[in-house]
Amino acid sequence: MSTAAATGPGVPENMRGRIGMASLIVAEISFFAVFIVAYLFYLGKSTTGPQPGEVLKTPIAATICLLASSVTIAIALRALRAGSLGGFRAWWLATILLGAGFLFATALEWHELIHERGLTIATNLFGTTFYSLVGFHALHVTLGLCMLAFVLAASLRGRLQPADAERTEILSWYWHFVDAVWVAVFSVVYLTAR
Amino acid sequence: MAVLDRSLASSSPGEAVRLPVASRLHDWVVTADHKKLGLMYIASGLVFFLVAGVMASMMRIQLAFPQNDFLGPNTFNRLMTMHGTTMVFFVGMPMFFGFANYLVPLQIGARDLAFPRLNAFGFWMFLFGGLLLYFSAIGSEGLYGAGSTPDVGWFAYAPLTSRTFSRGNATDYWILGILLSSVGSTATAINLVTTVATMRCPGMTLRRMPLFVWILWVDAILVLFVLSPLTAAQVMLLFDRFLGAHFFDTQAGGSAVLWQHFFWFFGHPEVYVLILPAFAIASEVIPVFSRKPLFGYPIMVAATICIGMISMSVWVHHMFVVGLEPGANTFFAASTMAIAVPTGIKIFNWLGTMWGGRIRFRVPMLWCTAFLVEFVLAGLTGVILATVPIDWQLSDSYFVVAHFHFVLIGGLLFNIFAAIYYWFPKATGRMLDEGLGRKHFFWFVLGFNLTFLPMHVPGLLGMPRRIYTYMPGRGWDAWNLVVTAGVAVQAVGILFFLWNVISSLRGGEPAGDDPWDAWTLEWATTSPPPEYNFEEIPTVRSRRPLWDLKHPEDPDWRWE
Numbered sequence: 001m002s003t004a005a006a007t008g009p010g011v012p013e014n015m016r017g018r019i020g021m022a023s024l025i026v027a028e029i030s031f032f033a034v035f036i037v038a039y040l041f042y043l044g045k046s047t048t049g050p051q052p053g054e055v056l057k058t059p060i061a062a063t064i065c066l067l068a069s070s071v072t073i074a075i076a077l078r079a080l081r082a083g084s085l086g087g088f089r090a091w092w093l094a095t096i097l098l099g100a101g102f103l104f105a106t107a108l109e110w111h112e113l114i115h116e117r118g119l120t121i122a123t124n125l126f127g128t129t130f131y132s133l134v135g136f137h138a139l140h141v142t143l144g145l146c147m148l149a150f151v152l153a154a155s156l157r158g159r160l161q162p163a164d165a166e167r168t169e170i171l172s173w174y175w176h177f178v179d180a181v182w183v184a185v186f187s188v189v190y191l192t193a194r
Numbered sequence: 195m196a197v198l199d200r201s202l203a204s205s206s207p208g209e210a211v212r213l214p215v216a217s218r219l220h221d222w223v224v225t226a227d228h229k230k231l232g233l234m235y236i237a238s239g240l241v242f243f244l245v246a247g248v249m250a251s252m253m254r255i256q257l258a259f260p261q262n263d264f265l266g267p268n269t270f271n272r273l274m275t276m277h278g279t280t281m282v283f284f285v286g287m288p289m290f291f292g293f294a295n296y297l298v299p300l301q302i303g304a305r306d307l308a309f310p311r312l313n314a315f316g317f318w319m320f321l322f323g324g325l326l327l328y329f330s331a332i333g334s335e336g337l338y339g340a341g342s343t344p345d346v347g348w349f350a351y352a353p354l355t356s357r358t359f360s361r362g363n364a365t366d367y368w369i370l371g372i373l374l375s376s377v378g379s380t381a382t383a384i385n386l387v388t389t390v391a392t393m394r395c396p397g398m399t400l401r402r403m404p405l406f407v408w409i410l411w412v413d414a415i416l417v418l419f420v421l422s423p424l425t426a427a428q429v430m431l432l433f434d435r436f437l438g439a440h441f442f443d444t445q446a447g448g449s450a451v452l453w454q455h456f457f458w459f460f461g462h463p464e465v466y467v468l469i470l471p472a473f474a475i476a477s478e479v480i481p482v483f484s485r486k487p488l489f490g491y492p493i494m495v496a497a498t499i500c501i502g503m504i505s506m507s508v509w510v511h512h513m514f515v516v517g518l519e520p521g522a523n524t525f526f527a528a529s530t531m532a533i534a535v536p537t538g539i540k541i542f543n544w545l546g547t548m549w550g551g552r553i554r555f556r557v558p559m560l561w562c563t564a565f566l567v568e569f570v571l572a573g574l575t576g577v578i579l580a581t582v583p584i585d586w587q588l589s590d591s592y593f594v595v596a597h598f599h600f601v602l603i604g605g606l607l608f609n610i611f612a613a614i615y616y617w618f619p620k621a622t623g624r625m626l627d628e629g630l631g632r633k634h635f636f637w638f639v640l641g642f643n644l645t646f647l648p649m650h651v652p653g654l655l656g657m658p659r660r661i662y663t664y665m666p667g668r669g670w671d672a673w674n675l676v677v678t679a680g681v682a683v684q685a686v687g688i689l690f691f692l693w694n695v696i697s698s699l700r701g702g703e704p705a706g707d708d709p710w711d712a713w714t715l716e717w718a719t720t721s722p723p724p725e726y727n728f729e730e731i732p733t734v735r736s737r738r739p740l741w742d743l744k745h746p747e748d749p750d751w752r753w754e
Contacts, residue, residue, distance in 0.1 A: 011392045011393075011394075015391070015392045016308045016309070016388055016392050016393075019308075019387065019388045019391045019392060020308065020309065020384055020385075020388045023383070023384040023387045023388060023415075023418055024384055026415075026418045026419065027380050027383075027384070027418045027419075027421070027422045028422065030418070030419050030420070030422045030423050030426075031422035031423070031425060031426045032426075033423070034422075034423045034426035034427060034456060035426055035430075038430065038441065038452065041449070041452060042447070042448070042449075045447045046446075046447060047446055047447045048446075121433065121437050121438065121439050122437060122438030122439060122440070124440065124446065124447075125440050125446060125447050125448060127439075128433070128439040128440045128441055128448075129441075132429075132430065132433060132439070132441075
């Protein structure tokens, strides 16, 4: 980084990343809010079946995976701060595996919905709003996994030091945000379907 | 080698090395410098402004006489759509980001934005979004297989945008062009929010920050909140058009009104996104030319934040004629009137700044003074339209068109002209010509009022907007002719402006560092500023650091 990008005096260097990420999260929240509003607005307004209650199963395993990954990423960061690169890699890898597990569960769910229940994005309003909302969340999980994998690769090549803990933490904010969106999606989509 | 030889040959002491054109162009393309990106934003905004202005003039020629056949209905719809879309997304937005880019780091004593490369990304996304929109004219398959620009209006109401009613790809170009530039705008907004939060020079507390920076900061935060809902709604529309989804498909239970809600939840705050930079400019120019510090600084900050917050709860006033329940209409009528309060506070503070000042009516100040008058008129018709029963009568008439052109021209464009006259010397090192500037001012203000004051009347007489022609004998004929004549007068003003810019760039009077005897940090560095802005990062002790420097016997900080 050139001097041109230096943070103003008296402001810690990592503040730039923190505020930048927080701003991105604000923009993302209003993006998801619109899909959530659309889902709730069209709940029960599909003119044809299937309805959510008939086809949706509560994704317990996927939810546990994703919530647990927020814990493991926090433990990984604590290990990095403590200087334990091995511990960091192990817990970071666990986070990636849990995230991948979530995606796998979503894939199984979609496979069943599409091929056995015949629900696609074009079937009815439920399919339209369900696949858009859950799909955009899954897309964010996928992007998050790519970034997590990038950090893991950097760590395995010895490019990540305990001094980078602050920057790595900013990435973890994104991961926690994706997790929080899932809590909203879970409440809006799956709890209302029961 | 040729490059090296040539630059060696031409470099004499005291003369800057002039690189070949290709190298200079390359510099502009790869730059991450906030000043170059700012100028590119403003320049591309001006080009889009001229294009969209020509479109408006063509529509006015068509409407000058009843049953005119200068334009056909399809062409008219395309021009109307492209004029609105361009002016909002590719003129108003780049003007905001251009001035913010150029001036925010200078005014807070920083050397660049927080994320310079993200800044370049934002600009190129904006520019290519605009080019993609215009590429539709040749690239998109329209109804008859020929190229067609979008023709669904800048609001793109459902179900007009469904595959059934909008065949070909013109609407997709509308979606994708705006979507791309919105991604760039969000990136730049993130950048600005972070810059103001983290990059201020020593001593520049939030209470000492120039109001210009304050307002643009609030504006950038507002962009974060309201732009991604538009992106989300446009993605839904894409899903409807390409994947057979049913978001806005009324036959499958979808709602066309939901699109209106989503669009205007973005669309109305967008008006404030566009007008806040105008407020920021006026808050900078009026004090300097009244030779007084800004009146009521903390109240101005509070009013700005109020406007930002209330602006997100007024959108339904675009939808009174939809037929929502009275409770909703009442709430949104009240919130719309409420937003006039902080706006009115600003007007009074600007007047309070001028009151008792030694006002210098140079060209920037002329524009800001005219802005005060025109913007009060715009606000008055705004409050009139917020009244639900009156809106039922006037909605979708030329009264509304006159109202929002008063806001966006009398409010926004006047201040953009003020800003160009005010900061041109800083950016180029040369003054714009005062005489030509005055001609530009008088012709344009005259033309503006000749166009948009009479335009209220055909609206009151029932002339709907978005029509490509009308029958004679309804009492609209003479008014429309006057309106079109006004456009010609405005065009003369614009020609003076262009002439002024081009001739002053070549041979304008050298400006020096601080031609206006101003007080904020951008005037402390050279004109144009060096790439690093400040040799030494300045330290400020008050809201007017340059006043402190020039008047050590009576500095502002003694009174803070």
